[in-house]
Amino acid sequence: MGTGTIDAGRVRTALRFRRNADRLTAGQLAALSDAFTRAQALSDDRGYGFYAGIHGLPLPIGCDNAHGTPYFLPWHRAYLYFFERALRDRNRDAMLTWWDWRTPPGTAGALPRPFAARGSRRAPNPLLSAAVDPLARRQGRGFGDPRVAAATRTFRRPGTLGVPLPSAAQVTAALSAGDFLDFSEAVEGLHNDVHVWVGGHMSEVPFAAFDPIFWAHHTMIDRLWRLWQLRNPGGRPPASILDEALPPFRMTVRQTLDVTALGYDYAVSTASAVVVR
Numbered sequence: 253m254g255t256g257t258i259d260a261g262r263v264r265t266a267l268r269f270r271r272n273a274d275r276l277t278a279g280q281l282a283a284l285s286d287a288f289t290r291a292q293a294l295s296d297d298r299g300y301g302f303y304a305g306i307h308g309l310p311l312p313i314g315c316d317n318a319h320g321t322p323y324f325l326p327w328h329r330a331y332l333y334f335f336e337r338a339l340r341d342r343n344r345d346a347m348l349t350w351w352d353w354r355t356p357p358g359t360a361g362a363l364p365r366p367f368a369a370r371g372s373r374r375a376p377n378p379l380l381s382a383a384v385d386p387l388a389r390r391q392g393r394g395f396g397d398p399r400v401a402a403a404t405r406t407f408r409r410p411g412t413l414g415v416p417l418p419s420a421a422q423v424t425a426a427l428s429a430g431d432f433l434d435f436s437e438a439v440e441g442l443h444n445d446v447h448v449w450v451g452g453h454m455s456e457v458p459f460a461a462f463d464p465i466f467w468a469h470h471t472m473i474d475r476l477w478r479l480w481q482l483r484n485p486g487g488r489p490p491a492s493i494l495d496e497a498l499p500p501f502r503m504t505v506r507q508t509l510d511v512t513a514l515g516y517d518y519a520v521s522t523a524s525a526v527v528v529r
């Protein structure tokens with residue numbers, strides 16, 4: 253179930269790979285969409301709204317210590333781990349996927365195609381938008397953009413708030429930080445820019461995780477941490493926090509350090525220009 257303990261049985265199985273959202277096979281995308289659709293249909297603690305609500309409203313359990321602190325990367329890694337597990341409970345072939353939002357020079361960047369596809373009335377795209385918990389909307393009244401707090405489903409306003417997506421050069425610069433805290437701070441700053449660039453629900457912390465693109469964005473952040481770790485084998489959060497838990501998850505900072513121990517890794521694609529070496 254949900255936010256319980258790490259599942260050692262699954263961890264012992266072969267590694268599963270998270271892939272670039274724009275390079276999914278038809279089968280990988282179908283599994284992901286199916287899992288999102290099924291999770292979005294559940295209103296209990298196995299469902300999409302429950303997980304989205306952990307990040308901000310209506311269950312702001314994690315967000316206070318998950319942003320602007322050394323817990324930023326570990327907390328979100330735990331969050332993705334348990335959310336991905338909830339997705340795989342709905343469709344066992346589903347895996348989180350990352351949005352490579354780095355913009356090549358001279359371009360404005362774009363949302364990954366699977367998350368931007370319109371879908372049809374009969375078959376709405378579960379990666380485009382999701383319902384916002386009515387309780388979150390009630391609690392969030394008066395917070396931030398009133399159009400966001402009032403909307404029953406998530407929406408985006410890409411590129412309208414005046415903040416560009418991070419460039420490849422900015423990502424490379426963040427990855428070159430030699431110290432964990434320096435890296436964490438740099439990557440969190442780029443992460444904030446992506447939230448603002450997407451706009452709508454993504455630009456408001458209490459609602460951000462209801463937008464399906466949130467998960468692809470944070471999977472990219474988690475992947476950058478993994479790439480940084482491969483470059484900096486000894487680099488880790490301060491020793492004083494390694495055995496701290498990451499509420500509401502029954503996982504400690506130390507338990508987030510090795511993604512392969514959590515049963516996953518990131519697929520290397522030749523098109524991903526972040527070179528590790």
Ligand SMILES: [Cu+2]
Nearest residue numbers: 443447460470
């Ligand atoms: Cu975020």
